Amino acid sequence: MRRALRHPSFVIGGVLTLLLLGAAALSLVWTPWSPYEMNLPGKLQPPSASHWLGTDPFGRDVASLLLVGARNSILVGVIAVGIGLGIGGALGLLAAARRGWVEELIMRLADFTFAFPAILSAIMMTAVFGAGIVNSIIAIGIFNIPTFARVTRASANAIGSRDFILAARACGKGPWRITIEHVLPNIASVLIVQATIQFAIAILAEAALSYLGLGTQPPQPSWGRMLSEAQTLLFQSPMLAVYPGVAIALAVLGLNLLGDGLRDLLDPRLTRKR
Amino acid sequence: MRNTTPLLEATDLRLRLHTHAGTVDAVRGVNLSLRRGETLGLVGESGCGKSLTAMTLMGLHPEGATVSGSLRFHGEEMIGQSEARWCALRGDRIGMVFQEPMSALNPVHTVGHQVAEPLRLHRGLTAAAARKEAVALLDRVGIADAARRFDAWPHQFSGGQRQRITIAMALACSPDLLIADEPTTALDVTIAGQILQLIRDLVRERDMGLILISHDLGVIAQNVSHMMVMYGGMVVESGPTREVFSRRAHPYTQGLFGSRPQLGPQAHTGSGARARLAAIPGNVPELRNMPAGCPFADRCVVSLPACQGEMPPLIQLGQDHCARCVLLESAG
Amino acid sequence: MSLFLLKRLFTLIATLLAASVVVFWVLEVLPGNAAQMLMGPDASPEAVLALARQLGLDHPPLQRYGLWISGLLTGELGNSYVYSTPVLELVLERLTLTVPLAVMAMVLTTVLALAVGVYAASHHNRAGDVGLMAATQVGVAIPNFWFAILLILLFSVHLRWFAAGGFPGWEDEGVLGGLKALLLPAISLAVVQAAILARITRSAVLEVMREDYVRTARAKGLSRRATLWRHVLRNALIPVVTVMGLQFANLLAGTIVVENVFYLPGLGRLIFQSISNRDLIVVRNCVMLLAAMVVIVNFVVDLLYAVIDPRVKASDI
Numbered sequence: 051m052r053r054a055l056r057h058p059s060f061v062i063g064g065v066l067t068l069l070l071l072g073a074a075a076l077s078l079v080w081t082p083w084s085p086y087e088m089n090l091p092g093k094l095q096p097p098s099a100s101h102w103l104g105t106d107p108f109g110r111d112v113a114s115l116l117l118v119g120a121r122n123s124i125l126v127g128v129i130a131v132g133i134g135l136g137i138g139g140a141l142g143l144l145a146a147a148r149r150g151w152v153e154e155l156i157m158r159l160a161d162f163t164f165a166f167p168a169i170l171s172a173i174m175m176t177a178v179f180g181a182g183i184v185n186s187i188i189a190i191g192i193f194n195i196p197t198f199a200r201v202t203r204a205s206a207n208a209i210g211s212r213d214f215i216l217a218a219r220a221c222g223k224g225p226w227r228i229t230i231e232h233v234l235p236n237i238a239s240v241l242i243v244q245a246t247i248q249f250a251i252a253i254l255a256e257a258a259l260s261y262l263g264l265g266t267q268p269p270q271p272s273w274g275r276m277l278s279e280a281q282t283l284l285f286q287s288p289m290l291a292v293y294p295g296v297a298i299a300l301a302v303l304g305l306n307l308l309g310d311g312l313r314d315l316l317d318p319r320l321t322r323k324r
Numbered sequence: 325m326r327n328t329t330p331l332l333e334a335t336d337l338r339l340r341l342h343t344h345a346g347t348v349d350a351v352r353g354v355n356l357s358l359r360r361g362e363t364l365g366l367v368g369e370s371g372c373g374k375s376l377t378a379m380t381l382m383g384l385h386p387e388g389a390t391v392s393g394s395l396r397f398h399g400e401e402m403i404g405q406s407e408a409r410w411c412a413l414r415g416d417r418i419g420m421v422f423q424e425p426m427s428a429l430n431p432v433h434t435v436g437h438q439v440a441e442p443l444r445l446h447r448g449l450t451a452a453a454a455r456k457e458a459v460a461l462l463d464r465v466g467i468a469d470a471a472r473r474f475d476a477w478p479h480q481f482s483g484g485q486r487q488r489i490t491i492a493m494a495l496a497c498s499p500d501l502l503i504a505d506e507p508t509t510a511l512d513v514t515i516a517g518q519i520l521q522l523i524r525d526l527v528r529e530r531d532m533g534l535i536l537i538s539h540d541l542g543v544i545a546q547n548v549s550h551m552m553v554m555y556g557g558m559v560v561e562s563g564p565t566r567e568v569f570s571r572r573a574h575p576y577t578q579g580l581f582g583s584r585p586q587l588g589p590q591a592h593t594g595s596g597a598r599a600r601l602a603a604i605p606g607n608v609p610e611l612r613n614m615p616a617g618c619p620f621a622d623r624c625v626v627s628l629p630a631c632q633g634e635m636p637p638l639i640q641l642g643q644d645h646c647a648r649c650v651l652l653e654s655a656g
Numbered sequence: 657m658s659l660f661l662l663k664r665l666f667t668l669i670a671t672l673l674a675a676s677v678v679v680f681w682v683l684e685v686l687p688g689n690a691a692q693m694l695m696g697p698d699a700s701p702e703a704v705l706a707l708a709r710q711l712g713l714d715h716p717p718l719q720r721y722g723l724w725i726s727g728l729l730t731g732e733l734g735n736s737y738v739y740s741t742p743v744l745e746l747v748l749e750r751l752t753l754t755v756p757l758a759v760m761a762m763v764l765t766t767v768l769a770l771a772v773g774v775y776a777a778s779h780h781n782r783a784g785d786v787g788l789m790a791a792t793q794v795g796v797a798i799p800n801f802w803f804a805i806l807l808i809l810l811f812s813v814h815l816r817w818f819a820a821g822g823f824p825g826w827e828d829e830g831v832l833g834g835l836k837a838l839l840l841p842a843i844s845l846a847v848v849q850a851a852i853l854a855r856i857t858r859s860a861v862l863e864v865m866r867e868d869y870v871r872t873a874r875a876k877g878l879s880r881r882a883t884l885w886r887h888v889l890r891n892a893l894i895p896v897v898t899v900m901g902l903q904f905a906n907l908l909a910g911t912i913v914v915e916n917v918f919y920l921p922g923l924g925r926l927i928f929q930s931i932s933n934r935d936l937i938v939v940r941n942c943v944m945l946l947a948a949m950v951v952i953v954n955f956v957v958d959l960l961y962a963v964i965d966p967r968v969k970a971s972d973i
Contacts, residue, residue, distance in 0.1 A: 162674060163904060166947060167909035174682060174943060177931035182816070250797070257799050258913050262928060274799075281805055281917070284813050284820070291809060295802035303797035345773050407879065415877030422875075427868035431967055442876045448944055477966045493876065 055080055060125055062310025066304025069322035073120040082211065085118045085271045086323040092319040094287050112290065116297050119273040121181070122266055123301060126256040127249040129187045133243055134194020142202025143233070144207060157203065160196035168251075169258055176264040191256045194248050201244050232237040240317035246309035250302045257298050271299050331533045332358045332381065335392040339380050339557075342604045349614065350376045352557040353393070360500060362535040365548035367541060367566065367580070367585030371608045373557035374537050378505050381535070382420055383410040395601065398500070416446040421523075423506040426485035429478035435489055436462070436474030458621055461492040465522060479592065484515035491634050495526060501533040502526075508543065517605075520547055541584060545569060550644070553577050556608075558618025563645030573647040575624045575638075579604040619650070627650060660962060668955045674726075675947045680721050708881045728944070738935040746926065753823055754911055754922035757838050757845075761907055763851060766900065772850070773857025773896075778884060780862060789813035789858070795851025800910050804844035804917040811840060821919035841918045845910045849903050856859060856899050860892040867891070894965050901957030904949040 055061060082102065091111030100305035103112035146154040166174075172189035182280045206295045210233065238285055248313060259265030260274030268275070273294040351373050366374040379385050383402065395402045396412065414420075422428050429438055439461055442453035442587065449457070455474065462470035465488040478486060482583035487507060494502060504523060509517035524547055527534045536548050544551050545565060552562040553576065561574040572578045582602045586620055606623035615621060623632040633652060639652040707713075711719070712734075727733050733743035772792070776785040812820040818840055826834045864870065865888055873883045912924035919925075923942060928936040962968045 057834060162671065164905060164950070166664055166675070166678075167905040169909040169948070170943065170946060172928070173931065174679075174810065174939070176937075177939060180683060184904075197930050219675060245718070254799055258801060261799075262913065264931075277802060277805060288809050288813065291802075291805050295799065295805065298802065299794070299797045299801055302799075303794060306793060306797055384871070411877045411879050413877070414875055419883060420875040422868065422872065424868050428872045428874070429870040430887050430891065433887075434967060441873075441878075445877055445882075479967050490872065493872070 057188050057311050057315060059307045060315060063304050063309070067299055067308050070120055070304060071117060071299045074124045077114075077117035077121045079284065081114035082118050082253065083114045084109055085114040086269050087111075089272025094283070094290075096169050096287075096289075100228075104289065106276070106285070106290060107283060107287075112276075112293055114170065115271045115276060116293060118271045118275070120296065120299065120301070121159070121277065122272050123256060123298075126187050126190065126266075127252040130190040130194055131193030131245050131248050131255075131301075133188070134198045134248060135241065137203045138195035142199040142204075142207055145203045146206035153203070156199060160199050160288040163193070163196045168255060171195025171263070172255060173264060175257065181264040181267060182223055183266045189259075190252050192256075197248060198241070198244065201240060202237065203273065205240045206233050209233050209236045216312055219312045235236065239312075243309050243313040243316065246305050246312060248308070250305035252304070253298065253301055282299045328359070329643055330357045330359050331398065332356070332535075333396045334381070334393065335395075337380060339375070339376055339377065339385055340390040340392070341386060341651050342390075343386050348426075348566075349559050351380060351387075354552075354554075354559055356532045356552065356559075356562075358501070358535065360533055360551065361531050363548040364553060365551040366524065366535065367539065367544050367551060368538040368554035368607055369580075372554040374554050375505055376557075378535065378537055381409045381503060382414060382418060383407075385442075404624070412446075413577075414492075415442040415499070416497045417499050418495075418501045418503065419499040420486070421490050421494050421502070421504045421507045423509050425483050425490060425510060428490050429486055431478055434475050435481065438478075439474075439489060439493050439496060444542065446497050450611055456540045458492070458496070458633040462487075462489065464519075464526075465492045467492075476499070483511055484519065487511060487515075487519050489521070491519075491526070497608055498530060499532065499536070503535045503537075504585075505537045506539070509538070509540070515581070515614075516543075523547070553580070556614060557649065558619060560620065560649070561647035561648075562647075563642060567645045569580060571641065571645065573641055573645075573652055574620075574649050575651070576604075576625055579623075579625075579648075613652065616629055618650075659893050660968075661959075664955060664958055668951060671951050672948055676725060676944055677721075677946050677950065679947065680717075680724065681939060683936055683943065684720065685717050686967055696826045710818060712886075724940075733941050734937055736930075736935055736938050738930075738933045738938075743938055743941050746938065747923065747945060750921060750926045752826065753838075753920055754915070754924060756906055757915075757920070757922060758833075758904075759909060760835070760838055760842035761845035761849070762900075762904065764842055765849040765903070765907070768850040769853035769857055774852040774861055774884070774889070775842045777861035777865065778855070778880075785858075789855070791856050792851040795847055796855075798848060799916050801913045802842065803847055804914055807840045807844055808917075810873045819935040821917070821930060823918075823922075824921045830913065837918075837920075841911075841914050841920060844917075845907055849907060849910075853896070853899060853903060857896050857929055864888045864892045865872055890964065894961065896962075897960055898917075900956045904953045908946050909947060918934065 054055070087110060089105070091109070093105055093107055093109040094104045095101055101111050103116070106112055106115065141156050145156040163171075168190070171193055172186060175192070176182075176185050179188075197277070211237040215232055256272070257274035257277070258264050260272040263275070263277045263278065265274060266272035276294040277291060280287070284291060333402075334354055334356045335354075337351060337354040338349065341348040342349050351480070354377055357363065366377065368374050370600070376385065379393055385391060393403065393405050393575075397440070402413075419573060423595060425481065436455065436458050440449075440451070440458040443449045443454040443457055444451070459470045459474050462473065462615050467473055467485060467488060478489075481489065491507075502523070507523065508519050520543065523534070523536075524534070534548065536544070538544055548565055550563065551565045551568055552559045553568070553574065554560065555576050561572075563571075568577065569581075572581055583604060600603055606626075612647050616634050617632045617634050618624070618627070618636045621627045624631065628650060636650045637649050637653070638646050640646050641652065675824060677793075712723070730745055733747075735742055736746060739746070772788050776788045778786045790926045808818075808820050811818045819837065824833050828911040829836075841851045870883060870887055878886065908924075910924075912921075912927060915922040916928055923946070925943045927939060927946075930936070930942070
């Protein structure tokens with residue numbers, strides 16, 4: 051743990067991520083104002099004592115919007131990564147365990163998805179199935195699957211040829227037991243790091259979709275949509291376009307740094323105690 | 325008449341590395357003197373500093389490391405020289421061959437291009453002229469069908485062939501000195517023999533100086549007239565190969581010779597059973613934790629308490645032969 | 657060599673076919689009755705049927721798919737449901753903006769990333785490296801559409817050097833005027849991609865610098881700079897070019913968002929508008945076009961790979 055605290059990426063990333071989680075958690079119990087409360091006479095106000103970051107074009111408190119937006123981003127990130135990790139991870143383990151044509155098929159499918167950049171596919175899916183947070187989560191989640199499948203399979207394969215796996219098989223343990231008892235704990239660190247990175251990507255994707263109007267729908271606050279609303283008012287209230295972007299950037303930066311830090315710290319070659 | 329200025333002369337050569345864990349004296353006072361036509365071997369275990377010494381002689385020591393002492397090439401002091409001056413000498417007056425032939429060549433350039441490169445760099449030859457000379461070089465080192473193979477890629481050659489190519493590269497500009505760092509360690513025994521023969525022939529043909537580094541006493545025995553035994557960054561014994569082999573003054577030298585696997589009748593003890601493979605007890609100390617005195621003291625079977633505390637003096641044992649051991653003072 | 661090429665071509669065509677099936681299925685079969693969607697839930701069944709017949713939607717899916725594929729090859733893409741103009745015309749017009757934009761962004765990305773990556777690698781662990789890597793970390797985290805908005809804020813609102821959006825076409829203000837309108841969008845696309853590519857360039861260069869043949873080059877008397885240019889870069893380019901191919905896909909996806917920020921009438925904005933209008937025939941063809949562009953670029957990258965790395969041709973039979 052002490053080593054962790056000396057690693058700059060981990061510390062900065064950890065702090066920023068905690069801030070993000072803290073903001074989301076805080077928003078569940080308290081926000082300075084209700085983010086849904088519109089107050090048109092008081093719209094577009096500059097920062098003041100009562101409205102720390104000012105108000106948006108509808109008179110809503112920007113700070114509150116940012117807090118609830120954090121909650122929104124985390125929700126999307128957690129579920130989308132969950133889908134990707136759950137399904138993609140299972141597919142990757144399957145590919146590594148079964149090998150042969152199953153592995154070939156799964157990997158070809160995973161490679162094939164590169165032809166469809168994530169944003170494009172998310173847009174396609176929300177186009178077909180309708181806009182909204184649920185569909186965006188599903189779309190982003192689906193596009194996490196190939197990444198997790200690829201990473202899981204690669205790590206599981208690397209572990210699978212190690213001696214302790216062969217020893218377990220020599221003891222007569224079945225493939226599923228081996229997978230759960232031996233393979234998973236060892237690839238867990240790789241998956242954790244990947245999950246952190248995919249979380250960051252999910253937040254960016256949700257922001258882009260919301261900006262385009264295809265993601266989180268009003269009145270639910272979303273950082274991306276706040277940016278699109280602010281864009282028309284760049285001449286009058288430029289700062290409105292800055293706050294949500296800073297929030298997104300800090301969240302993503304924090305998660306990326308955390309992922310980098312975790313990768314360095316969890317590398318089994320570097321850990322001495324386990 | 326042979327020129328009597330030494331080709332290469334090192335006096336109290338020291339290399340200090342600056343690592344996260346602290347400073348490490350990797351090379352601690354190496355002295356050597358080499359003339360044209362002379363061959364010198366550096367022998368020792370991994371970690372004794374022989375490769376770093378060779379790199380320092382080329383000015384290729386790690387960035388940030390400090391070199392001190394004196395290093396004179398043809399009388400010119402090289403320590404403190406500009407990088408440009410070093411670049412002018414490297415490949416032109418000093419050639420070097422390394423241990424791993426499989427990775428010593430750039431995979432995206434043809435073999436001929438790489439052999440011709442020093443010719444174009446140092447002699448300013450045109451591509452056509454360099455090609456002609458490079459083909460001749462490749463032919464000399466034993467690459468069949470050299471003219472056609474000039475345009476082949478490194479991955480199309482075997483390890484032994486690649487080592488021949490690196491030798492051709494190192495000798496392209498007819499340097500005065502060749503440094504070979506474990507040139508045959510990564511090769512099969514039969515190929516190794518051929519490569520060493522090639523090096524011997526070329527060195528003799530061109531009247532070059534040779535510094536050959538190896539951990540293999542057999543290689544040293546057959547290829548160099550003088551040798552230095554290194555341990556812990558220091559030279560513990562040096563002299564004509566024949567004398568060092570027969571005298572084995574320093575305890576470490578004795579240990580090295582004693583740990584060679586033996587075949588044949590002398591390998592068996594009196595009762596007829598196979599003798600155990602002797603090994604020097606202990607491990608090579610980390611360069612960070614070097615004792616103030618003799619670096620070999622803690623593994624030496626005949627060490628005295630005084631050995632740990634003080635650096636043993638250099639004892640002259642013959643005209644060229646010397647060793648660094650307290651025990652030899654009285655023996656003489 | 658030709659076997660290598662044939663194999664790659666085969667994979668290319670197979671991928672394009674598979675992509676077309678996916679696109680068709682997602683955008684034609686899944687949504688159900690397109691005519692119904694276009695007319696809305698209140699339309700009478702007869703009106704829906706009439707529209708369906710007019711648009712050719714009453715044929716079975718397999719037949720429609722076949723028609724579409726043959727149409728793609730001949731250029732007969734049908735008409736937009738909304739504008740009733742040929743899809744091909746619409747698409748080609750929009751491409752005259754998106755293709756230059758993508759190319760500009762790619763050039764900016766490459767130049768910036770290679771410069772930063774190589775500089776950072778050659779000043780490894782010193783101030784330049786650490787500073788640049790911190791900058792790229794931030795660059796990776798910035799959403800490209802937000803960066804676009806910030807650029808507008810600075811250069812259009814504040815400094816008034818550029819318009820806040822729009823595209824004058826290539827004739828009205830000439831080529832330079834057109835390029836000027838594309839500059840801010842290209843920069844916003846490039847910055848994020850360049851950050852990613854710079855990091856990859858730096859690690860590729862650092863890895864190559866550790867190789868034995870670099871030591872050999874120095875032993876031959878090549879200066880550090882000469883070694884970098886003649887031995888390190890060409891080898892480091894191998895993984896970098898691969899990533900550039902993958903990045904092109906992200907770049908194209910990015911144009912969808914960025915074109916919306918700047919109100920540029922390009923392919924990305926067309927897709928977006930068509931989605932809102934439920935003009936699925938346009939969406940289908942545009943998506944297919946984008947997918948095809950990505951696949952073809954990666955195909956070219958694969959070929960480039962064989963040119964740069966002589967080991968590839970030998971092992972790939």
